[in-house]
Amino acid sequence: MLKRSPTQASTSSLSATRVGSGVRHFAPPPLPGSEFDPAGDAEILHRAMFEGQVDEKSLMSVLAHRTPPELYHISQAYSDRFQTRLPSDIEAKTSGNFGKLARACTMHPAEYDAWCLDRAMKGTLGADKEAIVEILVGRPNVEIKAIKLAYEISFGQSLASAVEAQTSGDSKQFLGMVLEANRDENTVQRDVAADAEALYKAGEGKFGTDNATFIRILGTRSEKHMKAVIEAYAKQYKSTLQKAIESEFSGLNSGTIKTALLAVVRMATSKAEFFADLLESSMSGMGTKDDKFIRTLVRLRYPPIMHAVKTAYEAKYKKHLVKRMEEESTFKGAYRELAWGLVGEE
The missing domain is CATH 1.10.220.10 (Annexin)
Structure with a gap:
C-alpha cells in the first residue's frame, strides 16, 4: 500500500488567484519532493475510471495517500493530459458517499x-x-x-x-x-485584562447582554489573544467564557450567533478538541450525518493535523476514532476504506 506523503503544507499556503474572467484557477503550492509523480498518479486515476469497470481500489491507492497540495498537482496533470477536470470525472464515474468523499479529495480546498x-x-x-x-x-x-x-x-x-x-x-x-478577513493575527498587541473585563461587563456582570461587545471582541481578536482572554476571564471571575456565552445567548433566536461565538472560544482553547467534537457530533444521534463527516474529514486530512485530532478524540471519548467509526453502519465498502485511509491507522 502506498504511504501518505509527509508533506505538511497548510491550506493557508494554497492562495487563490483569478486568471482571466470567469476562469477557475488557483495558484499552485510548491511541488512536493522528487519521488512524487503527479502525471503517473493522474494516469492511475484515469485508468481506474475508464478502463472497464471503475476500479475503486486504484482510486483509493492515490486519493487516500496524497495531501491536498499533492492532489492539486495531480488534478493539474490530469487536466493537462486528458483535457477534463478530475473532480468532474470522479463525480460522473462514482456514486454515494464514496463518490462525495473521492470528489472532495480532488478539489482545491477553497x-x-x-x-x-x-x-x-x-x-x-x-x-x-x-x-x-x-x-x-x-x-x-x-x-x-x-x-x-x-x-x-x-x-x-x-x-x-x-x-x-x-x-x-x-x-x-x-x-x-x-x-471581511481583517481579524488580528498576532500583529496587534492588545490588553488581555481589558477584553476579559469588557466581556464580563457585557454579560455576567450586567442585567441583559451587550451583544455588540461579544461580537466585536470575538470577531476581531487573534486566536492567541483569545486564549489569553479565556484564561484571564476564568481566573478573574471564577467562571468560564464558554459558560457565559451559553447563558447570555440562550434566547430562541440566539442559536446561530451562540454557535459562532462558542466556536471561537472552543477553537482558541483547543482546536484539535473542537474538530474531534465535530467528528463525534457527525456520528452521534440517529444515523451518521455523512455530509458533515465528509466536510470535516476533508479539512483535517493533513497527517499532522489528523494526528492531533485523533489524539484529542481518544483523550476525550476514551476510544480510537477508527473504533468509533466502526460502530456506524454507514461506513461500508469503498466509502469505509477511503475514510479509513484518510484517518490513518491507529
Missing part, C-alpha cells in the same frame, strides 16, 4: 469550501447555518479570502452577499465581520 457553503445555503429546508459557521469561523484571513474568491468564480456572486441573504441580526453581523 473550491470545496465554496461548494459546501453554496450547498449549505440552498438546502431544501432552508440554510444550514450550523454548516456555514463550521466552515467559516476560525479561519485565517488568507483562507477566508481564498474561499470568497472561489465562491465568486464558481457561483457568480459574492460570498458576503450570499451569506447576508441567509442570515439576520447578530449572526449576520458576526459572519459579515468574519468575511
Whole structure:
C-alpha cells in the first residue's frame, strides 16, 4: 500500500488567484519532493475510471495517500493530459458517499469550501447555518479570502452577499465581520485584562447582554489573544467564557450567533478538541450525518493535523476514532476504506 506523503503544507499556503474572467484557477503550492509523480498518479486515476469497470481500489491507492497540495498537482496533470477536470470525472464515474468523499479529495480546498457553503445555503429546508459557521469561523484571513474568491468564480456572486441573504441580526453581523478577513493575527498587541473585563461587563456582570461587545471582541481578536482572554476571564471571575456565552445567548433566536461565538472560544482553547467534537457530533444521534463527516474529514486530512485530532478524540471519548467509526453502519465498502485511509491507522 502506498504511504501518505509527509508533506505538511497548510491550506493557508494554497492562495487563490483569478486568471482571466470567469476562469477557475488557483495558484499552485510548491511541488512536493522528487519521488512524487503527479502525471503517473493522474494516469492511475484515469485508468481506474475508464478502463472497464471503475476500479475503486486504484482510486483509493492515490486519493487516500496524497495531501491536498499533492492532489492539486495531480488534478493539474490530469487536466493537462486528458483535457477534463478530475473532480468532474470522479463525480460522473462514482456514486454515494464514496463518490462525495473521492470528489472532495480532488478539489482545491477553497473550491470545496465554496461548494459546501453554496450547498449549505440552498438546502431544501432552508440554510444550514450550523454548516456555514463550521466552515467559516476560525479561519485565517488568507483562507477566508481564498474561499470568497472561489465562491465568486464558481457561483457568480459574492460570498458576503450570499451569506447576508441567509442570515439576520447578530449572526449576520458576526459572519459579515468574519468575511471581511481583517481579524488580528498576532500583529496587534492588545490588553488581555481589558477584553476579559469588557466581556464580563457585557454579560455576567450586567442585567441583559451587550451583544455588540461579544461580537466585536470575538470577531476581531487573534486566536492567541483569545486564549489569553479565556484564561484571564476564568481566573478573574471564577467562571468560564464558554459558560457565559451559553447563558447570555440562550434566547430562541440566539442559536446561530451562540454557535459562532462558542466556536471561537472552543477553537482558541483547543482546536484539535473542537474538530474531534465535530467528528463525534457527525456520528452521534440517529444515523451518521455523512455530509458533515465528509466536510470535516476533508479539512483535517493533513497527517499532522489528523494526528492531533485523533489524539484529542481518544483523550476525550476514551476510544480510537477508527473504533468509533466502526460502530456506524454507514461506513461500508469503498466509502469505509477511503475514510479509513484518510484517518490513518491507529
